[in-house]
Amino acid sequence: xxxxxxxxxxxxxxxxxxxxxxxxxxxxxxxxxxxxxxxxxxxxxxxxxxxxxxxxxxxxxxxxxxxxxxxxxxxxxxxxxxxxxxxxxxxxxxxxxxxxxxxxxxxxxxxxxxxxxxxxxx
Amino acid sequence: xxxxxxxxxxxxxxxxxxxxxxxxxxxxxxxxxxxxxxxxxxxxxxxxxxxxxxxxxxxxxxxxxxxxxxxxxxxxxxxxxxxxxxxxxxxxxxxxxxxxxxxxxxxxxxxxxxxxxxxxxxxxxxxxxxxxxxxxxxxxxxxxxxxxxxxxxxxxxx
Numbered sequence: 001x002x003x004x005x006x007x008x009x010x011x012x013x014x015x016x017x018x019x020x021x022x023x024x025x026x027x028x029x030x031x032x033x034x035x036x037x038x039x040x041x042x043x044x045x046x047x048x049x050x051x052x053x054x055x056x057x058x059x060x061x062x063x064x065x066x067x068x069x070x071x072x073x074x075x076x077x078x079x080x081x082x083x084x085x086x087x088x089x090x091x092x093x094x095x096x097x098x099x100x101x102x103x104x105x106x107x108x109x110x111x112x113x114x115x116x117x118x119x120x121x122x
Numbered sequence: 123x124x125x126x127x128x129x130x131x132x133x134x135x136x137x138x139x140x141x142x143x144x145x146x147x148x149x150x151x152x153x154x155x156x157x158x159x160x161x162x163x164x165x166x167x168x169x170x171x172x173x174x175x176x177x178x179x180x181x182x183x184x185x186x187x188x189x190x191x192x193x194x195x196x197x198x199x200x201x202x203x204x205x206x207x208x209x210x211x212x213x214x215x216x217x218x219x220x221x222x223x224x225x226x227x228x229x230x231x232x233x234x235x236x237x238x239x240x241x242x243x244x245x246x247x248x249x250x251x252x253x254x255x256x257x258x259x260x261x262x263x264x265x266x267x268x269x270x271x272x273x274x275x276x277x278x279x280x
Contacts, residue, residue: 019194022197022198022201022202025201026197026201029201029206030201030206031206032210034210034239034241034253035208035210035255037239037253038197038200038237038239038253038255039197039201041233041239042190042193042194042197042234043194043197043198045190045234046190046191046193046194078186078190079230082229082230082233082234083230085233085239086229086233086239086240086241089239089240089241089253090241090242093241093242099210099211099212100210
């Protein structure tokens, strides 16, 4: 039982660290703010969540101590991180940051509530 | 729905007072009997039997976790490919959902879906503007996925 729990903890923390690394790599490699946002808001969420889950399991197995604050942290990260990604993308679009050159479609440009003259070079 | 839960809690307390034992187990027993009573009298309530809604909420939670894991695998595939040959774009998605919280849950789900990110919501809550990382092959699958999301959310709010 203890061995299985240990393996689960190791796997969770390694996956979390790997996903955080991938998120950082994606922020460096991807071409524009919107695609970077994909990497940052998805990989970082699951990475932090699985590191926290590993921490929770570790202290529960080692000391028998169930830390409910870590559980709350998982829930808060899960709820707030997509909203943060959405707000950053929206703020970028409204302040006129251009899409990547190879982008094929932009329906938002024709939307009636977007100011047409507001876009400028970034 | 909240009224049915409150009624069920009252029935649990009623059972505690009737039996004279003030233990959590007695409350639980009374709550289960109250659940049976509410199920029997479900035709007198306006909304559905509330346990069905609770099941729908749990179902939505599992969809969230599944999509989060799939989204990460999708981002990994895009990132670790040697060539950046995807074609991003923003497309408009008309939604049928009305309430603010439904739109919020739907856009969070879309943001956690593989390859999509909500950029803007139109002021009349009718259209979501979604940035897709690969617009060609994604379009149809995304629409089908989102029909299941919208269906799951409507299952909760019905």
